[in-house]
Amino acid sequence: MTMIDRRAMIAASGAALLLPSTLLAQDDVPFSWEALVGMAQRLGRTPFVATPAYPGAEKVGYDALHQARFRDERTLWGDLPGDVAVRFFPLSGTAPQPVTIHIVEKGRAREMRYDPTLFDAPAGNAVAALGADAGFAGFRVMNAARDADWLAFLGASYFRAAGAQKQYGLSARAIAINTSKGDEEFPRFTRFWLERTAADTLTVHALLDGASITGAFRFVNRFGKNGVTQDVTAALFPRRAIPELGLMAMTSMFWYDQANRTVGTDWRPEIHDSDIMAYRAADGSAHARPLINPKAAHTSVFAERNPKGFGLIQRDRDFDHYQDDGVFYDRRPSLWATPGSALGTGQVRLFEFQTDSEYTDNVVCYWTPAAAVRPGKRINVTYSLNWGSTEPAPTPAIARVVNIWRGTSSEAGATRLVVDFAGIGASIGAGIAEGTKPDVWAEITDGTLIKKAGYPVLGQPGLYRMVLDLRPDGTGPADVRAQLRGKGVALSETVHYPVGA
Numbered sequence: 001m002t003m004i005d006r007r008a009m010i011a012a013s014g015a016a017l018l019l020p021s022t023l024l025a026q027d028d029v030p031f032s033w034e035a036l037v038g039m040a041q042r043l044g045r046t047p048f049v050a051t052p053a054y055p056g057a058e059k060v061g062y063d064a065l066h067q068a069r070f071r072d073e074r075t076l077w078g079d080l081p082g083d084v085a086v087r088f089f090p091l092s093g094t095a096p097q098p099v100t101i102h103i104v105e106k107g108r109a110r111e112m113r114y115d116p117t118l119f120d121a122p123a124g125n126a127v128a129a130l131g132a133d134a135g136f137a138g139f140r141v142m143n144a145a146r147d148a149d150w151l152a153f154l155g156a157s158y159f160r161a162a163g164a165q166k167q168y169g170l171s172a173r174a175i176a177i178n179t180s181k182g183d184e185e186f187p188r189f190t191r192f193w194l195e196r197t198a199a200d201t202l203t204v205h206a207l208l209d210g211a212s213i214t215g216a217f218r219f220v221n222r223f224g225k226n227g228v229t230q231d232v233t234a235a236l237f238p239r240r241a242i243p244e245l246g247l248m249a250m251t252s253m254f255w256y257d258q259a260n261r262t263v264g265t266d267w268r269p270e271i272h273d274s275d276i277m278a279y280r281a282a283d284g285s286a287h288a289r290p291l292i293n294p295k296a297a298h299t300s301v302f303a304e305r306n307p308k309g310f311g312l313i314q315r316d317r318d319f320d321h322y323q324d325d326g327v328f329y330d331r332r333p334s335l336w337a338t339p340g341s342a343l344g345t346g347q348v349r350l351f352e353f354q355t356d357s358e359y360t361d362n363v364v365c366y367w368t369p370a371a372a373v374r375p376g377k378r379i380n381v382t383y384s385l386n387w388g389s390t391e392p393a394p395t396p397a398i399a400r401v402v403n404i405w406r407g408t409s410s411e412a413g414a415t416r417l418v419v420d421f422a423g424i425g426a427s428i429g430a431g432i433a434e435g436t437k438p439d440v441w442a443e444i445t446d447g448t449l450i451k452k453a454g455y456p457v458l459g460q461p462g463l464y465r466m467v468l469d470l471r472p473d474g475t476g477p478a479d480v481r482a483q484l485r486g487k488g489v490a491l492s493e494t495v496h497y498p499v500g501a
Contacts (some may be wrong), residue, residue, distance in 0.1 A: 013321025031102070031193060036205055037235045038218040039377070043207070044237030045216040047236050053191060054134055057096035059126040065092045068119040068127035072302055076103075076112075083150065083223040085137055085374060086141040088112075090119055090127045090457065091134055091227065095155045097188065100133025104205070106194040112136070122311035125310070139192070142201055143223065150223050156186040157208060158251075161221070161228035161387040163333025169252070169273040170335055174208055174234070174384060176246025176366045180299040180351045181324065185212055213245075227333060227388030231340075236379040245373045246349070246366030248337040248383050252312045253361050254291040254352070258321070259406045263293055263356075270322050271358045272314075273332050277350050278391065279310035279364050286394035288401040288493040289350060291363055294501045297353040298477070302496075305345045311336035312365050313391050315402065333387045337367075340382030344451055345370040399424035399492040400482065408498070409469040411450050415499050419466045420457070421484055421492045432486035439485045447478025447499065454484055464492075470499060477501035 033331070060068075068090060072078070076086040091098060094371040102109040114135050121128040138154035143166075150162045159175035177185040188208025194425040195203040200223045208215035215236040222229045226442040238245075252274040264271060277289040281304055289300060291312075313334040322329040346369040355362040373379070399421035409416040424438070432438050440454040457463040464484060472478035484492040 004116050012179075012210050025047040028108055028110050030107060031074050031104050032107065033205070033216070034220055034463060036193070036218075040207060040216040040235060041237050042215045043209060043263060044239055044375075048209070048211045048239060050211075051188070053096035054091050054098055054130070054486055056126065057091040057094045057132050057134075060090065060130070061126070064121075064126040065090070066422075068121035070124055071118060071120050072146065073117050075146070076131070076194075076261075077172075077196055078142075078146070080196075081144065082200075083141070083143045084202045085146060085200065086194060086202070087142060087149070088118065088139050089137040089152075089154055091130060091137045095137035097137075099138060099189060099261075100191040101139065101293050102137055102191070102193045104193045104203075108454045109193055117125050139243055140193070140222070141223075143436075150222050150228055151202070151203065151320075153189065153192065153206075156188045157206075159219075161230065161333070161385075162279040163227045163331070163387050163390050164225065165328075165331040165333075165464040167328060167331040169314065169329075169332030170250060171252075171361065172248075172250045172335060174206070175210075175213065175215070175236070175241055175363060176244075176249035177210070177212055178244045178364065179246055179249075180297075180349065181244050185210055187211075187213055187215075189217075193472055198222075207235075209237075212240050226275070226390075227249075227386065228335055228383040229387070231382050232381070232385060233340075236381065238373050238375045238377065239380070240375050242373040244368055245379075246364070248310075248339075248367055248385075249364065249366035250312050250335050250337070251361045251365075252291075252363045253358060254293055254363050255355055255358050256293055256314070257290075257404075259290070259332075259404045260293060266358075268323050270316070271324075271329060273361075274312040274334070274363065275330065276313040277310070277363075278313050279348050280308040280392070280394065282306040282308060284308070284395055286398060286400075286492070287492040287496060289496040290401065290404045292352060292498065293362070294352050294354055294498075297351070298498065298501045300496065300498065302348040304348055306342045307339070307348060307367075309336055309338040310348050310365065310367070311391060311393065312363065315391075317389065320346075328474065333389065334391050336386045336391050338364070338384045338386070339367075340384065340394075343367060343369065386462070394493065397423070399462075401493055401495050402463075404495075406495065411469055411471070414450055414469050416470040417466075417468045417470065417480060417497060417499060419482070419495050419497075420465070421464045422462055424462060424464050424484065426489050432491065438491055440466055440468075440482065441485050442480065442482040445479040445481075446476055447472045447480075448473065448499040452482075466495075472500045
């Protein structure tokens with residue numbers, strides 16, 4: 001079988017890529033964004049038909065999947081310089097539904113054929129037994145050194161990218177439906193169109209199909225020294241009314257940190273892919289919600305109009321806090337979503353449920369528009385995603401939450417909440433003189449604030465501590481909102497925290 005390689009042919013119009021005919025279907029059809037949008041719209045007018053699992057895919061378990069190595073020499077665009085070289089995933093028990101993958105060149109598309117010999121699998125491996133018509137589960141994109149991948153699409157509408165430290169962590173997904181309502185749906189990408197648009201840029205077009213919605217997506221994916229950026233354009237077509245539509249959705253894992261170490265049974269001090277949900281309001285104010293591993297499913301709602309962005313952040317990057325020399329939680333990327341146009345009225349929602357291991361993603365964050373989602377109405381969405389080791393700095397510069405602890409107060413039945421803020425020195429100005437005590441503003445819902453204090457931590461320049469003693473009312477959590485201030489000026493993010501959740 002001809003290898004999947006690419007030979008550059010220099011011509012007056014530039015470099016053209018030769019595609020191996022044995023691995024491409026004979027169809028050669030025009031392709032454009034407008035055509036994909038029309039395809040999604042027409043699909044939305046028809047009844048939903050789920051793609052069946054491919055027979056035998058359920059036999060491909062973890063060991064079989066990782067023993068079946070994609071052959072390096074068959075990498076798509078593998079002989080071209082740059083960071084856009086594509087390898088493919090076989091079907092498996094966790095991704096049993098095949099997807100169709102097309103290659104786009106000069107406005108025309110041809111379908112990639114599945115070939116079992118793409119994978120070097122030992123005798124008896126379940127991947128080799130799938131057969132010649134199995135199809136692909138997804139794909140990943142390799143860097144120029146071919147020693148790491150930086151982008152992967154695999155399963156439902158999930159995708160993920162690496163940060164500046166070549167490390168995966170949390171995932172994103174095209175859409176979230178009824179996540180906090182108890183009847184969640186998982187629409188999936190059924191078809192992809194891949195277009196190599198620069199040495200460091202891959203444009204991915206995708207068709208979304210689900211029981212409640214269809215859609216056309218375009219991802220312009222760029223690999224750089226600071227991580228991965230994605231410019232996303234989507235046209236969505238609801239098939240039916242959707243109670244909770246989640247846009248710019250992202251999902252992560254939070255097992256425990258220093259604030260709730262007792263829920264973990266592992267020897268490592270902390271285990272999480274993300275530790276903060278942060279967002280910026282339209283007025284520029286900065287908000288931070290430390291993640292939790294709740295006793296029961298918990299939804300936090302932040303009503304906003306035209307927020308500037310939000311994300312799931314891995315803010316703690318101290319190796320000593322994790323002691324993980326295998327999967328390196330201190331290197332996990334943060335993900336920040338920036339709307340391309342005004343979102344209007346809606347909510348940033350954070351949904352968390354309990355986990356007892358690091359293998360379950362138990363955190364979902366997304367934007368839910370206030371407008372009702374009804375069939376027959378097109379929804380246009382544009383946004384950018386930034387995967388990296390940093391997050392956008394608040395403007396003006398203020399201190400950020402860097403640590404949080406919980407403990408027992410000396411007051412009967414009360415809880416002590418301790419929050420550390422770093423970077424306050426950059427915000428002093430008209431607020432407070434360095435080394436003096438800031439004011440603490442705090443509000444408690446479903447609870448009573450007993451006392452509060454704020455002060456600089458001795459011997460730690462720029463580090464300030466907030467201490468709150470509070471008593472939850474009844475059996476539910478007490479929602480805390482608090483901030484450091486000086487002469488009426490915000491010196492820190494507003495921290496939100498559900499004590500007792």
